[in-house]
Structures are given as structure tokens and as C-alpha cells.
Amino acid sequence: MKKMLLIFSFIIFVFNLLTAQEKEKAQPTPANKVLSKYTKEFAVSLLKGVDDSMYPKIFKAKMSMETIRKGRNPIKFVYEVYSKGSTKSLMEIVFPARDKGKKILLLDNNLWMYVPDVSRPIRLSRNQSFMGSTFSNEDVSDSTWEDDYDPEITDEKGDKILLTLKAKRRDVAYKQIDMWVNKETKVPIEGVYYGLSDKPIKKIYFFNVKEIAGLLRPLDMRMADLLEEGAYTDVKLLELKELESVPDYKFDITQLGR
Incomplete structure (x- = not known):
């Protein structure tokens, strides 16, 4: 009888252990505790500072992008961007030659792609991969985190603060982003992106901080795909010029072919 009880107890122990492991694997998006020492207003101002550190309000830029995936050839692009505020940006691919002239337009919350020889612009999903990279169309469209996410401060380590960003709308590509930020400079350091299933799906790193x-x-910056081992995309800012204005025709969907 004692032997049967021992066997039964062992089975219960193993079952509970396996159940606990499964729960750990299926752990939802972290419900990070808000640090009460910081106000909501400070969290919002910090996120605004992070957005400001990425790009000026109105600018022209040139960037390179390279995507690495195991067993595949690298995918490389060079593109130019015109941006005006957080709701208007135009990206045009200038390299490689086979993709030259393709354009992506952000207008309010809508994304459009223009392909030469195709009669009409194609509407894009915000969470769709950008040109086979680990970035989504939303990531490269220059919409700001402040526009799309509600921030809370949930951790602090020395001069670093953890901003937990929760999506304001259902059409935003990520449900939550946990972003470590330098408290003094307001420059982002790294962040983890969570999908609608509450699991971490991407991790971004920011490098080479300079005054410009x-x-x-x-x-x-590097965006690593946490669901595909060894997959990442590097983006390098080659040129950046702050502008006083950009003519509105640049963001006119009827003018993309010109």
C-alpha cells in the first residue's frame, strides 16, 4: 500500500512539474509594475524624447538595410526618406537596380506601396514584413511611438529606465514594447516587441550614438527575429538633414509615379 502511495505521489509530482513548465513556456506579456516615483507625465515626456532622438520633425535621410537569414543570401537595400511630422513620410528605394523606384507612402495611418509599371498603389498592412526584412512596414514608416503607444515606467537600473509601451489601437503592429532608455539623453538602448499572442517576437538594439x-x-540599429534563429536586419543611417519644410506633393498618392 505504501509503495502504491509513493508511486501515486511521484506521478502527481511529475504532473505538477510538467504543468508548471508549460505555464512558464506560455507566459504572457509581462504585466510590469508601474514605478510610483515617476509620474505619467514624465513617462510621456520621456517617450517623446525617444522619438525626437530618432529623427527631426521634418527631414531628408538616406539609409541602408541588410537582412541576414540562415541559408539565404543577404538582402540589401538603400533608400531615401522624406518625412514631415509623424503622419507623412515617403520612402524610395535607390538600390538595388531591380527595386529602384519602388516607393512606400505613409499618409495618416495608411501605408501604400508604389511599384513602377503597376497602375495603382498597393495598400499595405502595418504589421507586414518590409521587403523581406525583420522590420515591419510600421517600423520603417516613421510613425512615432508616442502616436501609437501609451507609456509607463516599470523599472530602473542606474541611468537606464524601462518604458513599457502598450498599443493604443488594435491596428498597431505590436501589442506591447518594453524599451530600455537612457534617462539623461533619452536615447533608446534596446527593446523587446510582443505580438498579439503576448509572446516576445522581436528584439531591437540601438548603436553608434552621435550628435547629428x-x-x-x-x-x-539591429532588429532580431526571436522566432527565427539567426535572422536579423541591420539599418544604418548614412545621411540625415533637417529641413524647414517638404512640399505636400511629395506625399500625394496620385503623384507617386512622377
Whole structure:
């Protein structure tokens, strides 16, 4: 009888252990505790500072992008961007030759792609991969985190603060982003992106911080795909010029072919 009880107890122990492991694997998006020492207003201002550190309000830029995936040839692009505020940006691919002239337009919350020899612009999903990279169309469209996410401060380590960003709308590509930020410079350091299933799906790193156009900015970034081992995309800021204005025709969907 004692032997049967021992066997039964062992079975219960193993079952509970396996159940606990499964729960750990299926752990949902972290419900990070808000640090009460910081106000909501400070969290919002910090996120605004992070957005400002990425790009000026109105600018022209040139960037390179390279995507690495195991067993595949690297995918390389060079593109130029015109941006005006957080709701208007135009990206045009200038390299390689086979993709030259393709354009992506952000207008309000809508994304459109223009392909030469195709009669009409194609509407894009915000969470769709951009040109086979680990970035989504939303990531490269220059919409700001402040526009799309509600911030809370949930951790602090020395001069680093953890901003937990929760999506304001259902059409935003990520449900939550946990972003470590330098408290003094307001430059982002790294972040984890969570999908609608509450699991971490991407991790971004920011490098090569230099002063350009009046602010410290990360000139390089890497987006790693956590669901595909060894897959990542590097983006390098090659040129950046702050502008006083950009003519509205640049963001006119009927003018993309010109």
C-alpha cells in the first residue's frame, strides 16, 4: 500500500512539474509594475524624447538595410526618406537596380506601396514584413511611438529606465514594447516587441550614438527575429538633414509615379 502511495505521489509530482513548465513556456506579456516615483507625465515626456532622438520633425535621410537569414543570401537595400511630422513620410528605394523606384507612402495611418509599371498603389498592412526584412512596414514608416503607444515606467537600473509601451489601437503592429532608455539623453538602448499572442517576437538594439542635427541619435540599429534563429536586419543611417519644410506633393498618392 505504501509503495502504491509513493508511486501515486511521484506521478502527481511529475504532473505538477510538467504543468508548471508549460505555464512558464506560455507566459504572457509581462504585466510590469508601474514605478510610483515617476509620474505619467514624465513617462510621456520621456517617450517623446525617444522619438525626437530618432529623427527631426521634418527631414531628408538616406539609409541602408541588410537582412541576414540562415541559408539565404543577404538582402540589401538603400533608400531615401522624406518625412514631415509623424503622419507623412515617403520612402524610395535607390538600390538595388531591380527595386529602384519602388516607393512606400505613409499618409495618416495608411501605408501604400508604389511599384513602377503597376497602375495603382498597393495598400499595405502595418504589421507586414518590409521587403523581406525583420522590420515591419510600421517600423520603417516613421510613425512615432508616442502616436501609437501609451507609456509607463516599470523599472530602473542606474541611468537606464524601462518604458513599457502598450498599443493604443488594435491596428498597431505590436501589442506591447518594453524599451530600455537612457534617462539623461533619452536615447533608446534596446527593446523587446510582443505580438498579439503576448509572446516576445522581436528584439531591437540601438548603436553608434552621435550628435547629428542638434541631438544625440542612434545611427545604427539591429532588429532580431526571436522566432527565427539567426535572422536579423541591420539599418544604418548614412545621411540625415533637417529641413524647414517638404512640399505636400511629395506625399500625394496620385503623384507617386512622377
